Amino acid sequence: MQNQRTTTEWRELDAAHHLHPFTDTNSLNEQGARVITKADGIYLYDSEGNKILDGMAGLWCVNIGYGRKDLPEVAKRQMEQLAYYNTFFKTTHPAVVELSHLLAEVAPEGFKHVFYTNSGSESVDTMIRMVRRYWDVKGKKDKKTLIGRWNGYHGSTIGGASLGGMTYMHEQGDLPIPGIVHVEQPWWYKHGKDMTPEEFGLAAAKWVEDKILEVGADKVAAFVGEPIQGAGGVIVPPSTYWPEIQRICQKYDILLVADEVICGFGRTGEWFGQQVFGFKPDIFTTAKGLSSGYQPIGAVFVNDKVATTLAEGGDFNHGFTYSGHPVAAAVAHANVKALRDEGIVDRVKNDTGPYMQKRWREVFGQFEHVDDVRGVGLIQAFTLVKNKATRELFPNFGEIGTLCRDIFFKNNLIMRACGDHIVSAPPLVISKEEIDQMLDTAAKCMVEFEKQLKERGLA
Numbered sequence: 329m330q331n332q333r334t335t336t337e338w339r340e341l342d343a344a345h346h347l348h349p350f351t352d353t354n355s356l357n358e359q360g361a362r363v364i365t366k367a368d369g370i371y372l373y374d375s376e377g378n379k380i381l382d383g384m385a386g387l388w389c390v391n392i393g394y395g396r397k398d399l400p401e402v403a404k405r406q407m408e409q410l411a412y413y414n415t416f417f418k419t420t421h422p423a424v425v426e427l428s429h430l431l432a433e434v435a436p437e438g439f440k441h442v443f444y445t446n447s448g449s450e451s452v453d454t455m456i457r458m459v460r461r462y463w464d465v466k467g468k469k470d471k472k473t474l475i476g477r478w479n480g481y482h483g484s485t486i487g488g489a490s491l492g493g494m495t496y497m498h499e500q501g502d503l504p505i506p507g508i509v510h511v512e513q514p515w516w517y518k519h520g521k522d523m524t525p526e527e528f529g530l531a532a533a534k535w536v537e538d539k540i541l542e543v544g545a546d547k548v549a550a551f552v553g554e555p556i557q558g559a560g561g562v563i564v565p566p567s568t569y570w571p572e573i574q575r576i577c578q579k580y581d582i583l584l585v586a587d588e589v590i591c592g593f594g595r596t597g598e599w600f601g602q603q604v605f606g607f608k609p610d611i612f613t614t615a616k617g618l619s620s621g622y623q624p625i626g627a628v629f630v631n632d633k634v635a636t637t638l639a640e641g642g643d644f645n646h647g648f649t650y651s652g653h654p655v656a657a658a659v660a661h662a663n664v665k666a667l668r669d670e671g672i673v674d675r676v677k678n679d680t681g682p683y684m685q686k687r688w689r690e691v692f693g694q695f696e697h698v699d700d701v702r703g704v705g706l707i708q709a710f711t712l713v714k715n716k717a718t719r720e721l722f723p724n725f726g727e728i729g730t731l732c733r734d735i736f737f738k739n740n741l742i743m744r745a746c747g748d749h750i751v752s753a754p755p756l757v758i759s760k761e762e763i764d765q766m767l768d769t770a771a772k773c774m775v776e777f778e779k780q781l782k783e784r785g786l787a
Protein backbone atom coordinates (compact mmCIF):
# COMPACT_ATOMS: atom_id res chain seq x y z
CA MET A 329 0.00 0.00 0.00
CA GLN A 330 1.10 3.57 -0.63
CA ASN A 331 2.60 5.42 2.34
CA GLN A 332 0.07 7.90 3.69
CA ARG A 333 1.70 11.29 3.30
CA THR A 334 0.39 14.82 3.07
CA THR A 335 0.25 16.52 -0.32
CA THR A 336 3.13 18.70 0.79
CA GLU A 337 5.23 15.65 1.65
CA TRP A 338 4.43 13.98 -1.73
CA ARG A 339 5.34 17.21 -3.52
CA GLU A 340 8.60 17.68 -1.65
CA LEU A 341 9.76 14.12 -2.30
CA ASP A 342 8.65 14.38 -5.93
CA ALA A 343 10.60 17.60 -6.39
CA ALA A 344 13.65 16.03 -4.75
CA HIS A 345 13.81 12.89 -6.89
CA HIS A 346 11.44 12.74 -9.88
CA LEU A 347 12.19 14.14 -13.35
CA HIS A 348 8.88 14.48 -15.23
CA PRO A 349 8.41 14.05 -19.02
CA PHE A 350 7.93 17.13 -21.20
CA THR A 351 8.31 19.35 -18.12
CA ASP A 352 10.14 22.51 -17.07
CA THR A 353 11.36 21.06 -13.76
CA ASN A 354 12.04 24.37 -12.02
CA SER A 355 8.66 25.76 -13.01
CA LEU A 356 6.87 22.61 -11.86
CA ASN A 357 8.66 22.55 -8.51
CA GLU A 358 7.81 26.18 -7.83
CA GLN A 359 4.11 25.25 -7.82
CA GLY A 360 4.26 21.54 -6.94
CA ALA A 361 2.76 18.62 -8.82
CA ARG A 362 -0.92 17.65 -8.59
CA VAL A 363 -0.96 14.32 -6.77
CA ILE A 364 -3.47 11.92 -8.35
CA THR A 365 -4.17 9.15 -5.85
CA LYS A 366 -7.01 7.11 -7.36
CA ALA A 367 -9.47 6.92 -10.24
CA ASP A 368 -12.79 5.32 -11.14
CA GLY A 369 -14.77 5.29 -14.39
CA ILE A 370 -14.10 8.70 -15.96
CA TYR A 371 -13.04 10.39 -12.72
CA LEU A 372 -9.68 11.05 -11.05
CA TYR A 373 -9.23 11.91 -7.38
CA ASP A 374 -6.29 13.94 -6.08
CA SER A 375 -4.59 14.03 -2.69
CA GLU A 376 -6.70 17.06 -1.71
CA GLY A 377 -9.91 15.09 -2.25
CA ASN A 378 -10.86 16.84 -5.50
CA LYS A 379 -12.96 14.82 -7.97
CA ILE A 380 -11.78 15.55 -11.51
CA LEU A 381 -13.56 14.64 -14.77
CA ASP A 382 -10.87 13.24 -17.05
CA GLY A 383 -11.79 14.46 -20.52
CA MET A 384 -8.48 13.08 -21.82
CA ALA A 385 -8.54 9.43 -20.63
CA GLY A 386 -5.10 9.98 -19.08
CA LEU A 387 -3.09 10.54 -22.22
CA TRP A 388 -5.71 9.42 -24.79
CA CYS A 389 -5.23 5.88 -23.47
CA VAL A 390 -7.67 4.73 -20.75
CA ASN A 391 -10.26 3.55 -23.26
CA ILE A 392 -11.91 1.07 -20.89
CA GLY A 393 -12.15 3.55 -18.02
CA TYR A 394 -10.50 3.59 -14.60
CA GLY A 395 -11.14 1.26 -11.70
CA ARG A 396 -11.80 -2.06 -13.47
CA LYS A 397 -11.79 -4.98 -11.04
CA ASP A 398 -11.11 -7.67 -13.65
CA LEU A 399 -7.80 -6.36 -15.00
CA PRO A 400 -5.97 -6.35 -11.64
CA GLU A 401 -7.19 -9.92 -11.08
CA VAL A 402 -5.86 -10.95 -14.48
CA ALA A 403 -2.51 -9.32 -13.71
CA LYS A 404 -2.31 -11.02 -10.30
CA ARG A 405 -3.07 -14.48 -11.70
CA GLN A 406 -0.59 -14.07 -14.54
CA MET A 407 2.08 -12.74 -12.23
CA GLU A 408 1.63 -15.76 -9.94
CA GLN A 409 1.65 -18.16 -12.90
CA LEU A 410 4.44 -16.65 -15.03
CA ALA A 411 5.51 -13.12 -14.13
CA TYR A 412 8.05 -12.99 -16.88
CA TYR A 413 9.70 -14.93 -19.62
CA ASN A 414 11.01 -13.64 -22.92
CA THR A 415 9.89 -14.46 -26.45
CA PHE A 416 13.45 -14.68 -27.85
CA PHE A 417 15.26 -17.97 -28.62
CA LYS A 418 12.26 -19.78 -30.04
CA THR A 419 10.14 -19.46 -26.88
CA THR A 420 6.60 -18.19 -26.36
CA HIS A 421 4.00 -18.35 -23.60
CA PRO A 422 0.20 -18.73 -23.48
CA ALA A 423 -0.58 -15.07 -22.65
CA VAL A 424 1.11 -13.65 -25.74
CA VAL A 425 -0.28 -16.39 -27.97
CA GLU A 426 -3.84 -15.70 -26.81
CA LEU A 427 -3.38 -11.94 -27.24
CA SER A 428 -1.98 -12.39 -30.76
CA HIS A 429 -4.92 -14.60 -31.71
CA LEU A 430 -7.43 -12.08 -30.37
CA LEU A 431 -5.72 -9.14 -32.10
CA ALA A 432 -5.86 -11.00 -35.42
CA GLU A 433 -9.63 -11.27 -34.85
CA VAL A 434 -10.26 -7.57 -34.14
CA ALA A 435 -7.74 -6.22 -36.70
CA PRO A 436 -8.95 -5.16 -40.16
CA GLU A 437 -8.85 -7.94 -42.74
CA GLY A 438 -5.36 -8.91 -43.94
CA PHE A 439 -3.57 -8.21 -40.64
CA LYS A 440 -2.71 -11.51 -38.96
CA HIS A 441 0.74 -10.74 -37.50
CA VAL A 442 1.84 -8.49 -34.63
CA PHE A 443 5.19 -7.53 -33.13
CA TYR A 444 5.20 -6.40 -29.47
CA THR A 445 6.80 -3.39 -27.84
CA ASN A 446 6.43 -1.46 -24.60
CA SER A 447 5.11 1.85 -25.92
CA GLY A 448 3.92 3.79 -28.93
CA SER A 449 7.39 5.21 -29.49
CA GLU A 450 8.91 1.73 -29.54
CA SER A 451 6.16 0.65 -31.96
CA VAL A 452 7.12 3.52 -34.27
CA ASP A 453 10.84 2.76 -34.04
CA THR A 454 10.06 -0.91 -34.70
CA MET A 455 8.06 0.14 -37.77
CA ILE A 456 10.98 2.24 -39.07
CA ARG A 457 13.30 -0.74 -38.80
CA MET A 458 10.71 -3.05 -40.38
CA VAL A 459 10.14 -0.70 -43.31
CA ARG A 460 13.85 -0.37 -44.05
CA ARG A 461 14.34 -4.14 -43.64
CA TYR A 462 11.43 -4.81 -45.97
CA TRP A 463 13.08 -2.91 -48.82
CA ASP A 464 16.46 -4.52 -48.12
CA VAL A 465 14.88 -7.96 -48.49
CA LYS A 466 13.18 -6.75 -51.67
CA GLY A 467 16.63 -5.82 -53.03
CA LYS A 468 15.78 -2.09 -53.18
CA LYS A 469 18.41 -0.93 -50.70
CA ASP A 470 18.08 2.75 -51.62
CA LYS A 471 14.44 2.90 -50.54
CA LYS A 472 15.11 4.13 -47.00
CA THR A 473 13.46 7.57 -46.63
CA LEU A 474 10.26 7.92 -44.62
CA ILE A 475 7.85 10.82 -45.08
CA GLY A 476 5.97 12.21 -42.07
CA ARG A 477 3.96 15.38 -41.48
CA TRP A 478 4.83 18.62 -39.76
CA ASN A 479 3.09 18.75 -36.37
CA GLY A 480 2.58 15.00 -36.48
CA TYR A 481 3.41 13.14 -33.27
CA HIS A 482 5.02 9.69 -33.33
CA GLY A 483 6.67 9.52 -29.91
CA SER A 484 9.83 10.56 -28.18
CA THR A 485 12.49 8.00 -29.12
CA ILE A 486 15.12 9.10 -31.63
CA GLY A 487 13.13 7.56 -34.49
CA GLY A 488 9.68 8.55 -33.31
CA ALA A 489 10.68 12.12 -32.50
CA SER A 490 12.41 12.41 -35.89
CA LEU A 491 9.39 11.09 -37.78
CA GLY A 492 7.13 13.41 -35.80
CA GLY A 493 6.97 16.98 -37.03
CA MET A 494 7.29 18.80 -33.71
CA THR A 495 10.15 21.21 -34.35
CA TYR A 496 10.55 22.00 -30.62
CA MET A 497 11.49 18.32 -30.19
CA HIS A 498 13.86 18.31 -33.17
CA GLU A 499 15.80 21.18 -31.58
CA GLN A 500 16.64 18.95 -28.58
CA GLY A 501 18.82 16.11 -29.82
CA ASP A 502 19.77 17.33 -33.28
CA LEU A 503 16.81 15.65 -34.98
CA PRO A 504 15.55 14.43 -37.37
CA ILE A 505 17.91 11.53 -38.07
CA PRO A 506 18.90 11.14 -41.74
CA GLY A 507 16.32 9.67 -44.10
CA ILE A 508 13.25 11.34 -42.62
CA VAL A 509 11.43 14.23 -44.33
CA HIS A 510 8.11 16.00 -43.73
CA VAL A 511 5.20 17.53 -45.61
CA GLU A 512 2.62 20.03 -44.34
CA GLN A 513 -0.30 18.66 -42.33
CA PRO A 514 -3.81 18.45 -43.85
CA TRP A 515 -5.20 21.29 -41.70
CA TRP A 516 -7.89 22.82 -43.91
CA TYR A 517 -8.75 25.67 -41.52
CA LYS A 518 -5.24 27.16 -41.80
CA HIS A 519 -4.04 25.96 -45.21
CA GLY A 520 -7.27 25.49 -47.16
CA LYS A 521 -7.55 29.09 -48.34
CA ASP A 522 -10.52 29.26 -50.78
CA MET A 523 -10.64 25.51 -51.42
CA THR A 524 -13.49 23.35 -50.20
CA PRO A 525 -12.31 20.73 -47.68
CA GLU A 526 -12.66 18.05 -50.38
CA GLU A 527 -10.54 20.04 -52.84
CA PHE A 528 -8.00 20.72 -50.10
CA GLY A 529 -7.76 17.00 -49.20
CA LEU A 530 -6.53 16.27 -52.73
CA ALA A 531 -4.16 19.26 -52.65
CA ALA A 532 -2.68 18.15 -49.32
CA ALA A 533 -2.21 14.61 -50.64
CA LYS A 534 -0.40 16.07 -53.66
CA TRP A 535 2.17 17.57 -51.26
CA VAL A 536 3.14 13.95 -50.56
CA GLU A 537 3.46 13.17 -54.28
CA ASP A 538 5.59 16.31 -54.75
CA LYS A 539 7.87 15.18 -51.89
CA ILE A 540 8.18 11.69 -53.37
CA LEU A 541 9.25 13.18 -56.71
CA GLU A 542 11.64 15.58 -54.94
CA VAL A 543 13.35 12.75 -53.00
CA GLY A 544 12.99 10.24 -55.84
CA ALA A 545 10.47 7.40 -55.66
CA ASP A 546 13.32 4.89 -55.79
CA LYS A 547 14.55 6.29 -52.45
CA VAL A 548 11.22 6.59 -50.59
CA ALA A 549 10.36 3.68 -48.29
CA ALA A 550 7.09 4.76 -46.69
CA PHE A 551 4.61 7.48 -45.89
CA VAL A 552 3.57 7.58 -42.22
CA GLY A 553 0.59 9.38 -40.71
CA GLU A 554 -1.91 9.34 -37.89
CA PRO A 555 -5.44 8.85 -39.32
CA ILE A 556 -6.34 11.89 -37.18
CA GLN A 557 -3.34 13.85 -35.90
CA GLY A 558 -3.80 13.68 -32.13
CA ALA A 559 -1.21 15.66 -30.18
CA GLY A 560 -0.98 17.92 -33.22
CA GLY A 561 -4.45 19.20 -32.35
CA VAL A 562 -6.99 16.58 -33.55
CA ILE A 563 -6.53 17.53 -37.18
CA VAL A 564 -9.30 15.60 -38.95
CA PRO A 565 -8.35 15.34 -42.62
CA PRO A 566 -10.93 15.91 -45.39
CA SER A 567 -12.59 12.70 -46.63
CA THR A 568 -10.62 12.87 -49.90
CA TYR A 569 -7.18 12.87 -48.22
CA TRP A 570 -6.45 9.30 -47.21
CA PRO A 571 -7.86 7.51 -50.31
CA GLU A 572 -5.68 9.82 -52.42
CA ILE A 573 -2.63 9.12 -50.24
CA GLN A 574 -3.31 5.39 -50.74
CA ARG A 575 -3.47 5.87 -54.53
CA ILE A 576 -0.20 7.83 -54.55
CA CYS A 577 1.64 5.24 -52.42
CA GLN A 578 0.47 2.44 -54.72
CA LYS A 579 1.49 4.47 -57.80
CA TYR A 580 5.08 4.88 -56.57
CA ASP A 581 5.39 1.50 -54.77
CA ILE A 582 5.74 3.04 -51.31
CA LEU A 583 4.59 1.42 -48.07
CA LEU A 584 1.69 3.14 -46.33
CA VAL A 585 1.84 3.24 -42.52
CA ALA A 586 -0.91 4.36 -40.14
CA ASP A 587 0.06 5.40 -36.65
CA GLU A 588 -3.00 4.22 -34.70
CA VAL A 589 -1.56 4.77 -31.22
CA ILE A 590 -4.38 7.22 -30.44
CA CYS A 591 -6.98 6.29 -33.08
CA GLY A 592 -6.81 2.55 -32.34
CA PHE A 593 -9.04 0.32 -30.21
CA GLY A 594 -12.33 2.11 -30.61
CA ARG A 595 -11.39 5.76 -30.15
CA THR A 596 -13.11 6.80 -33.41
CA GLY A 597 -16.04 4.38 -33.10
CA GLU A 598 -14.31 1.95 -35.45
CA TRP A 599 -11.69 -0.44 -34.10
CA PHE A 600 -9.07 1.52 -36.03
CA GLY A 601 -8.98 5.00 -37.56
CA GLN A 602 -8.03 3.64 -41.00
CA GLN A 603 -11.56 2.18 -41.15
CA VAL A 604 -13.14 5.62 -40.69
CA PHE A 605 -11.21 7.11 -43.60
CA GLY A 606 -11.36 4.10 -45.93
CA PHE A 607 -7.71 3.25 -46.46
CA LYS A 608 -5.70 0.09 -45.93
CA PRO A 609 -2.12 0.59 -44.70
CA ASP A 610 0.61 -2.03 -44.99
CA ILE A 611 1.64 -1.56 -41.37
CA PHE A 612 0.03 0.14 -38.39
CA THR A 613 1.39 0.99 -34.97
CA THR A 614 -0.57 0.80 -31.71
CA ALA A 615 -0.22 1.20 -27.92
CA LYS A 616 -2.46 3.20 -25.49
CA GLY A 617 -5.94 1.64 -25.94
CA LEU A 618 -4.36 -1.80 -26.45
CA SER A 619 -4.19 -2.11 -22.64
CA SER A 620 -6.10 1.07 -21.73
CA GLY A 621 -2.95 2.11 -19.92
CA TYR A 622 -3.27 -0.60 -17.27
CA GLN A 623 0.05 -2.02 -18.48
CA PRO A 624 2.73 -0.57 -20.79
CA ILE A 625 2.47 -2.42 -24.11
CA GLY A 626 2.51 -1.60 -27.83
CA ALA A 627 2.00 -3.69 -30.95
CA VAL A 628 2.92 -3.31 -34.61
CA PHE A 629 0.46 -4.93 -37.04
CA VAL A 630 1.83 -5.97 -40.44
CA ASN A 631 -0.16 -7.18 -43.44
CA ASP A 632 0.52 -10.48 -45.17
CA LYS A 633 2.76 -8.87 -47.81
CA VAL A 634 5.08 -7.35 -45.17
CA ALA A 635 4.98 -10.42 -42.88
CA THR A 636 5.94 -12.71 -45.75
CA THR A 637 8.80 -10.48 -46.92
CA LEU A 638 10.23 -10.04 -43.42
CA ALA A 639 10.12 -13.82 -42.99
CA GLU A 640 11.91 -14.34 -46.30
CA GLY A 641 14.72 -12.23 -44.89
CA GLY A 642 15.46 -14.74 -42.13
CA ASP A 643 16.49 -13.28 -38.75
CA PHE A 644 14.87 -9.89 -38.11
CA ASN A 645 17.46 -8.52 -35.67
CA HIS A 646 15.22 -6.37 -33.51
CA GLY A 647 13.25 -6.70 -30.27
CA PHE A 648 12.98 -5.87 -26.60
CA THR A 649 13.42 -7.72 -23.30
CA TYR A 650 9.74 -7.16 -22.58
CA SER A 651 8.38 -7.78 -26.11
CA GLY A 652 5.15 -9.69 -25.41
CA HIS A 653 5.58 -9.41 -21.62
CA PRO A 654 3.25 -12.02 -20.03
CA VAL A 655 1.49 -9.70 -17.56
CA ALA A 656 1.12 -6.89 -20.13
CA ALA A 657 -0.14 -9.39 -22.71
CA ALA A 658 -2.66 -10.93 -20.32
CA VAL A 659 -4.02 -7.54 -19.27
CA ALA A 660 -4.16 -6.33 -22.89
CA HIS A 661 -6.06 -9.50 -23.83
CA ALA A 662 -8.64 -8.94 -21.08
CA ASN A 663 -8.91 -5.27 -22.04
CA VAL A 664 -9.45 -5.87 -25.77
CA LYS A 665 -11.86 -8.75 -25.05
CA ALA A 666 -13.92 -6.45 -22.80
CA LEU A 667 -13.88 -3.61 -25.35
CA ARG A 668 -15.37 -6.13 -27.81
CA ASP A 669 -17.59 -8.37 -25.68
CA GLU A 670 -19.07 -5.61 -23.52
CA GLY A 671 -19.99 -3.72 -26.70
CA ILE A 672 -17.92 -0.69 -25.70
CA VAL A 673 -16.56 -0.03 -29.21
CA ASP A 674 -20.01 -0.61 -30.72
CA ARG A 675 -21.54 1.90 -28.28
CA VAL A 676 -19.00 4.55 -29.29
CA LYS A 677 -19.94 3.96 -32.93
CA ASN A 678 -23.72 3.84 -32.53
CA ASP A 679 -24.59 5.73 -29.36
CA THR A 680 -22.21 7.78 -27.24
CA GLY A 681 -19.96 8.82 -30.13
CA PRO A 682 -22.73 10.37 -32.26
CA TYR A 683 -24.20 11.89 -29.10
CA MET A 684 -20.88 13.50 -28.13
CA GLN A 685 -20.32 14.83 -31.65
CA LYS A 686 -23.80 16.38 -31.74
CA ARG A 687 -23.56 17.97 -28.27
CA TRP A 688 -19.92 19.05 -28.74
CA ARG A 689 -20.94 21.05 -31.86
CA GLU A 690 -24.05 22.47 -30.14
CA VAL A 691 -22.11 23.68 -27.09
CA PHE A 692 -18.94 25.07 -28.62
CA GLY A 693 -20.37 26.33 -31.91
CA GLN A 694 -22.08 29.13 -29.96
CA PHE A 695 -18.90 30.94 -28.84
CA GLU A 696 -17.49 33.98 -30.63
CA HIS A 697 -13.87 32.83 -30.53
CA VAL A 698 -14.39 29.16 -31.29
CA ASP A 699 -14.37 27.70 -34.79
CA ASP A 700 -13.67 24.48 -36.70
CA VAL A 701 -15.60 22.43 -34.14
CA ARG A 702 -14.83 18.85 -35.14
CA GLY A 703 -14.45 15.24 -34.16
CA VAL A 704 -15.50 11.63 -34.71
CA GLY A 705 -16.40 8.92 -32.21
CA LEU A 706 -14.94 10.10 -28.91
CA ILE A 707 -12.08 12.27 -30.15
CA GLN A 708 -13.04 15.92 -30.66
CA ALA A 709 -11.66 19.44 -30.72
CA PHE A 710 -12.22 23.06 -31.59
CA THR A 711 -9.86 25.91 -32.41
CA LEU A 712 -9.71 29.21 -30.52
CA VAL A 713 -9.72 31.94 -33.19
CA LYS A 714 -9.50 35.72 -33.19
CA ASN A 715 -11.96 36.18 -36.06
CA LYS A 716 -14.27 33.48 -37.37
CA ALA A 717 -15.33 35.38 -40.46
CA THR A 718 -11.75 35.61 -41.75
CA ARG A 719 -10.48 32.39 -40.12
CA GLU A 720 -7.87 34.55 -38.35
CA LEU A 721 -5.96 32.73 -35.60
CA PHE A 722 -4.65 34.38 -32.44
CA PRO A 723 -1.00 35.51 -32.50
CA ASN A 724 1.60 33.42 -30.56
CA PHE A 725 -0.30 30.20 -31.26
CA GLY A 726 -0.68 28.34 -27.96
CA GLU A 727 -0.86 31.19 -25.45
CA ILE A 728 -4.64 31.46 -25.65
CA GLY A 729 -4.97 27.68 -25.54
CA THR A 730 -3.13 27.55 -22.22
CA LEU A 731 -5.36 30.28 -20.79
CA CYS A 732 -8.46 28.32 -21.80
CA ARG A 733 -7.13 24.98 -20.54
CA ASP A 734 -6.28 26.46 -17.14
CA ILE A 735 -9.90 27.58 -16.70
CA PHE A 736 -11.03 24.00 -17.35
CA PHE A 737 -8.44 22.69 -14.84
CA LYS A 738 -9.64 25.17 -12.20
CA ASN A 739 -13.11 23.67 -12.66
CA ASN A 740 -11.85 20.10 -12.24
CA LEU A 741 -12.28 19.24 -15.92
CA ILE A 742 -9.27 17.93 -17.85
CA MET A 743 -9.13 18.99 -21.49
CA ARG A 744 -5.93 19.34 -23.49
CA ALA A 745 -4.61 22.44 -25.22
CA CYS A 746 -2.58 21.56 -28.32
CA GLY A 747 -1.53 25.05 -29.38
CA ASP A 748 -4.81 26.94 -29.64
CA HIS A 749 -6.73 23.75 -30.30
CA ILE A 750 -8.75 22.50 -27.34
CA VAL A 751 -9.05 18.74 -27.59
CA SER A 752 -10.79 15.94 -25.70
CA ALA A 753 -10.69 12.14 -25.74
CA PRO A 754 -12.51 10.77 -22.66
CA PRO A 755 -12.66 7.11 -21.65
CA LEU A 756 -14.87 5.20 -24.11
CA VAL A 757 -17.15 4.14 -21.24
CA ILE A 758 -18.41 7.71 -20.73
CA SER A 759 -22.22 7.73 -20.54
CA LYS A 760 -24.55 10.21 -22.20
CA GLU A 761 -25.35 11.68 -18.78
CA GLU A 762 -21.62 12.13 -18.10
CA ILE A 763 -21.19 13.75 -21.53
CA ASP A 764 -23.90 16.23 -20.54
CA GLN A 765 -22.14 16.89 -17.22
CA MET A 766 -18.79 17.37 -18.95
CA LEU A 767 -20.19 19.77 -21.53
CA ASP A 768 -22.24 21.74 -19.00
CA THR A 769 -19.04 22.40 -17.04
CA ALA A 770 -17.13 23.16 -20.23
CA ALA A 771 -19.76 25.66 -21.38
CA LYS A 772 -19.49 27.56 -18.09
CA CYS A 773 -15.70 27.58 -18.50
CA MET A 774 -16.02 29.01 -22.00
CA VAL A 775 -18.21 31.86 -20.75
CA GLU A 776 -15.45 32.65 -18.23
CA PHE A 777 -12.82 32.31 -20.98
CA GLU A 778 -14.51 34.78 -23.31
CA LYS A 779 -14.97 37.17 -20.37
CA GLN A 780 -11.25 36.98 -19.60
CA LEU A 781 -10.37 37.52 -23.27
CA LYS A 782 -12.26 40.80 -23.23
CA GLU A 783 -10.94 41.86 -19.80
CA ARG A 784 -7.35 41.28 -21.02
CA GLY A 785 -7.98 43.12 -24.28
CA LEU A 786 -7.10 40.00 -26.25
CA ALA A 787 -10.23 40.10 -28.37
Ligand SMILES: Cc1ncc(COP(=O)(O)O)c(CNc2cccc(C(=O)O)c2)c1O
Nearest residue numbers: 387447448449481482483558559587589590
Ligand atom coordinates in the same frame (compact mmCIF):
# COMPACT_ATOMS: atom_id res chain seq x y z
C1 LIG B 1 0.20 8.91 -32.64
C2 LIG B 1 1.20 8.57 -31.57
N1 LIG B 1 2.26 7.78 -31.86
C3 LIG B 1 3.19 7.47 -30.92
C4 LIG B 1 3.07 7.95 -29.64
C5 LIG B 1 4.12 7.58 -28.60
O1 LIG B 1 3.59 6.73 -27.64
P1 LIG B 1 4.33 6.58 -26.24
O2 LIG B 1 4.14 7.90 -25.50
O3 LIG B 1 3.61 5.44 -25.56
O4 LIG B 1 5.78 6.30 -26.51
C6 LIG B 1 1.98 8.76 -29.29
C7 LIG B 1 1.86 9.24 -27.87
N2 LIG B 1 1.02 10.35 -27.68
C8 LIG B 1 1.19 11.16 -26.59
C9 LIG B 1 2.04 10.81 -25.55
C10 LIG B 1 2.20 11.71 -24.49
C11 LIG B 1 1.51 12.92 -24.45
C12 LIG B 1 0.66 13.25 -25.49
C13 LIG B 1 -0.05 14.58 -25.48
O5 LIG B 1 -0.98 14.77 -26.29
O6 LIG B 1 0.33 15.39 -24.64
C14 LIG B 1 0.49 12.38 -26.56
C15 LIG B 1 1.04 9.09 -30.27
O7 LIG B 1 -0.02 9.91 -30.00
